Amino acid sequence: MHLDERKRMILEAVIRDYVETAEPVGSRTIVRKHQLGVSPATVRNEMADLEEMGFLEQPHTSAGRIPSERGFRYYVDCMMEKEQLTPMEIDALQRVISEKINDINEVIRRTSLTLSQLTRYASFIVCAPMNINEIKSVQLVPMRTGKAMVVVVTSAGVILHKRIDIPDSIQPVDLEGISSLFTRNLAGTRFSNLNRTALESMRAELLGKRQLIDNALQALEDLLGHSEEEKVMLSGTLNMFNEPEFKNLEKLRTILGILQEESFFRKALDDCTGSEVKIKIGKENQVEEIKELSLVFTSYEINGEEMGKIGLLGPVRMEYWKAAGSVESVREIVVDVIRQLIR
Amino acid sequence: MHLDERKRMILEAVIRDYVETAEPVGSRTIVRKHQLGVSPATVRNEMADLEEMGFLEQPHTSAGRIPSERGFRYYVDCMMEKEQLTPMEIDALQRVISEKINDINEVIRRTSLTLSQLTRYASFIVCAPMNINEIKSVQLVPMRTGKAMVVVVTSAGVILHKRIDIPDSIQPVDLEGISSLFTRNLAGTRFSNLNRTALESMRAELLGKRQLIDNALQALEDLLGHSEEEKVMLSGTLNMFNEPEFKNLEKLRTILGILQEESFFRKALDDCTGSEVKIKIGKENQVEEIKELSLVFTSYEINGEEMGKIGLLGPVRMEYWKAAGSVESVREIVVDVIRQLIR
DNA sequence: GTTAGCACTCTCTTCTGTTGAGTGCTAATC
DNA sequence: GATTAGCACTCAACAGAAGAGAGTGCTAAC
The missing domain is CATH 1.10.10.10 (Winged helix-like DNA-binding domain superfamily/Winged helix DNA-binding domain)
Structure with missing residues (x-):
C-alpha cells in the first residue's frame, strides 16, 4: 500500500x-x-x-x-531510518566493554548493562559461546578425600567445572598425569566437535583407572551437555516502570515473571537469524505474555558461527529508530570485542 | 512495659x-x-x-x-514463638539443596530460591566464602599468544580466574612447571591467610621469569582482593507484587532499585552478628529506602568462621513467626550442606 | 469492671453535572 | 476539486454531593 x-x-x-x-x-x-x-x-x-x-x-x-x-x-x-550511535558513543562503549576483560561472560554482562542504560529499555543478550569455544585445558584437581574437580578452561575464558568421585585406589599424584593426558588429547577441540567417541578414544590409554576415567568422562559429557545451553543476560528491567503502559501492576508482574523464565527467549526469538535487525511489534509476538511489548533484536556471529541474539524489549510505543540503531551498533562492538578476546 | x-x-x-x-x-x-x-x-x-x-x-x-x-x-x-519448619520440610529442603552439588555458589543459589518459595517473601543470602576457602590448585593455562589464564580452584568449589599477559620469552610448556610451583606453595592456604609476603616468597624460585611472575602474582593478588567481596544472592523479589502495601509503583520501583545496588546489604545488615535471628522492623532500618519494610535475618558460620547472612525481606505487616522460624531452620540446613561440601 | 446504646466520624462508592479536547460534517472559499 | 472555517456533537476526566457502612468514643445502666 x-x-x-x-x-x-x-x-x-x-x-x-x-x-x-x-x-x-x-x-x-x-x-x-x-x-x-x-x-x-x-x-x-x-x-x-x-x-x-x-x-x-x-x-x-x-x-x-x-x-x-x-x-x-x-x-x-x-x-524509518535507523539512528546509529555516534562514533564517540561507539568509542566509549567499546572501551567500557573491553576493559580488563577476563572472559566472554563479562563481555555479555557489560554489554547488556550499557545497552539498557543507553536506550532506557530492557536489554538482553543470548549467548551460546560454545560454538566457537575451544578447550584450552582439562585439569583434575584433588579436593577432599574421594572427590576431585574436573576443570575445563576454554578459549573464551569461560571455565566449566564439575565435582566427581575418585576411587580410593587413585592417589592425588595420579591426577596430574591424567590431567595432562586429557589436555593433550582435547586441547584445541571445539566443544561443538567434542562427542562421546572422542572421549572414548582416551579410555584405552588409562586401562588401570577405569572407574576414575568413567567418572571424569561422565563429567566432561555432562559439561558438554550443559555448555550447549544458551546463557541469557537481562538488564534494565526496571526501565519498564517508567512506561505509562505498565502502570498496571498485574501486567508488570506478568511481564517480569515471564522474563525470568529460562525458556522465554528461546520461544520469543525462535527462528529469526540473519544479520538484519528484526522488529516484532505487539501481537506479532508469539509469546502470549508479551503481546503488548515490542522486540528489537538481531543475531550476531563470530567467524561465521551463530553465537546468539542481542536486543531490546520495550512497549509497542517504542523509539524503534533509536532502538534499531543502538542494537546494530552494539552488535558490531560486541563482535569486535569477542573476536579480540578469542583470537 | x-x-x-x-x-x-x-x-x-x-x-x-x-x-x-x-x-x-x-x-x-x-x-x-x-x-x-x-x-x-x-x-x-x-x-x-x-x-x-x-x-x-x-x-x-x-x-x-x-x-x-x-x-x-x-x-x-x-x-512471639518462632514456627520452625517441620522435619519433613527440612528433609525435602536438604535434599533439594545438596543434590549433585558442585560448588558453594550453587548452595547459595538454591537456598535463596527455596527460602523465597517457602515463605513468599524476598530472600537473600550474603556469602563471603573465602574465609573458609582453601586454595586447592593454581594453574596457568596458555591462551592465545601472549595471554594466559590464572585459574585458582578452591575447597568450596569456587573457581577464580584472571587473564594475564605472558612475555614472548615464556613457552607454554614453562607454564606447567610454574603452575605446579604455585600449587605446591599455595595449596592448603586459606585465602584469608594469603598475603603479599606469602606470594613474594615464591619469587626467588623463579628468577629468570620475572615478568611472568609479576603478572601472575598481580593476578593472584587481584583475585585475593576480589575474593573478599561478599557475594549476594537475591530471590523472590516478585513476591513483593503481592503485598497491598506495594501497589504503589513508585515505592516498588525504589525498593527493587535499592535491592540491586551492590552496597545495599552491607549497609542494611551492618553490625549484626551472632547466632540469633535478628528482626528489623520498618523505621528501625537505617537504609532510607526500606523504612517501610522489615528484615528478618541471621548470620551463619562454618567452623567458627563468620560466612555471611541469610534472611528475608517483606512488608512491616509480615508473618514474623513464620519468617524467623524458616530463616533459622534454613540456616541449619545451609551450614550442614556447606560443611559436607568442604569437609 | 463490663456492656448496651447511641451519636458521631470518616472513608469509600456512586451519581451527577461540568469542562475541555477533539472529532465529523457542511457549506463556503480558494 | 481541494481546502478550510464554523459548528454541533461525543466522550473521558474531574469535581462535588449524597449515601452507605464500618467503627469509634462516651454515657449511663448493670
Whole structure:
C-alpha cells in the first residue's frame, strides 16, 4: 500500500508525538508542532483516511489518534531510518566493554548493562559461546578425600567445572598425569566437535583407572551437555516502570515473571537469524505474555558461527529508530570485542 | 512495659488479623474471631489503652486499629514463638539443596530460591566464602599468544580466574612447571591467610621469569582482593507484587532499585552478628529506602568462621513467626550442606 | 469492671453535572 | 476539486454531593 507524501508526514508526526507523550495526538497538535502548511481540518480528513487504512486508531470518538500496530509496522518497514550511535558513543562503549576483560561472560554482562542504560529499555543478550569455544585445558584437581574437580578452561575464558568421585585406589599424584593426558588429547577441540567417541578414544590409554576415567568422562559429557545451553543476560528491567503502559501492576508482574523464565527467549526469538535487525511489534509476538511489548533484536556471529541474539524489549510505543540503531551498533562492538578476546 | 493477659490477647489478635487481611481490625471482628468472652465495647476500651501505650494506631477515627511498629516490636520481643519448619520440610529442603552439588555458589543459589518459595517473601543470602576457602590448585593455562589464564580452584568449589599477559620469552610448556610451583606453595592456604609476603616468597624460585611472575602474582593478588567481596544472592523479589502495601509503583520501583545496588546489604545488615535471628522492623532500618519494610535475618558460620547472612525481606505487616522460624531452620540446613561440601 | 446504646466520624462508592479536547460534517472559499 | 472555517456533537476526566457502612468514643445502666 502506497501513501502520498502528506499522509506519510502525518503518520510520522502521529508516531513521533505519540511515542514521546504516550497521549493520543490531535489534528491541532500536529499542525502546531510540524509545519505542514495546512489547517487542522485537512489533517483531520487525512487522519480519517489513515484510520480507514488501519494505520491509526482512535481510543474513543473525541480523542486524538494513536498509531495502530499496523501503523508502526508500516513506519518501520517503509519510512524509518535507523539512528546509529555516534562514533564517540561507539568509542566509549567499546572501551567500557573491553576493559580488563577476563572472559566472554563479562563481555555479555557489560554489554547488556550499557545497552539498557543507553536506550532506557530492557536489554538482553543470548549467548551460546560454545560454538566457537575451544578447550584450552582439562585439569583434575584433588579436593577432599574421594572427590576431585574436573576443570575445563576454554578459549573464551569461560571455565566449566564439575565435582566427581575418585576411587580410593587413585592417589592425588595420579591426577596430574591424567590431567595432562586429557589436555593433550582435547586441547584445541571445539566443544561443538567434542562427542562421546572422542572421549572414548582416551579410555584405552588409562586401562588401570577405569572407574576414575568413567567418572571424569561422565563429567566432561555432562559439561558438554550443559555448555550447549544458551546463557541469557537481562538488564534494565526496571526501565519498564517508567512506561505509562505498565502502570498496571498485574501486567508488570506478568511481564517480569515471564522474563525470568529460562525458556522465554528461546520461544520469543525462535527462528529469526540473519544479520538484519528484526522488529516484532505487539501481537506479532508469539509469546502470549508479551503481546503488548515490542522486540528489537538481531543475531550476531563470530567467524561465521551463530553465537546468539542481542536486543531490546520495550512497549509497542517504542523509539524503534533509536532502538534499531543502538542494537546494530552494539552488535558490531560486541563482535569486535569477542573476536579480540578469542583470537 | 508489662501488659496483662487480656491486652496481650487483644494485641496478638490485632496483629494476626492485620497480617492476614492488611485491613484495620475492629473490635467486633476480634470478638467474633477470637473467643475472648467479652463484648466489643470492652475490647474497644482495651484497644484505646493499647493505642495510648503506642502499640496500636488508627488510620483515621472511624477505622479499626492496626499494630504500630512498636506493637510489632513488642510482639516479636515478648510474645512471639518462632514456627520452625517441620522435619519433613527440612528433609525435602536438604535434599533439594545438596543434590549433585558442585560448588558453594550453587548452595547459595538454591537456598535463596527455596527460602523465597517457602515463605513468599524476598530472600537473600550474603556469602563471603573465602574465609573458609582453601586454595586447592593454581594453574596457568596458555591462551592465545601472549595471554594466559590464572585459574585458582578452591575447597568450596569456587573457581577464580584472571587473564594475564605472558612475555614472548615464556613457552607454554614453562607454564606447567610454574603452575605446579604455585600449587605446591599455595595449596592448603586459606585465602584469608594469603598475603603479599606469602606470594613474594615464591619469587626467588623463579628468577629468570620475572615478568611472568609479576603478572601472575598481580593476578593472584587481584583475585585475593576480589575474593573478599561478599557475594549476594537475591530471590523472590516478585513476591513483593503481592503485598497491598506495594501497589504503589513508585515505592516498588525504589525498593527493587535499592535491592540491586551492590552496597545495599552491607549497609542494611551492618553490625549484626551472632547466632540469633535478628528482626528489623520498618523505621528501625537505617537504609532510607526500606523504612517501610522489615528484615528478618541471621548470620551463619562454618567452623567458627563468620560466612555471611541469610534472611528475608517483606512488608512491616509480615508473618514474623513464620519468617524467623524458616530463616533459622534454613540456616541449619545451609551450614550442614556447606560443611559436607568442604569437609 | 463490663456492656448496651447511641451519636458521631470518616472513608469509600456512586451519581451527577461540568469542562475541555477533539472529532465529523457542511457549506463556503480558494 | 481541494481546502478550510464554523459548528454541533461525543466522550473521558474531574469535581462535588449524597449515601452507605464500618467503627469509634462516651454515657449511663448493670
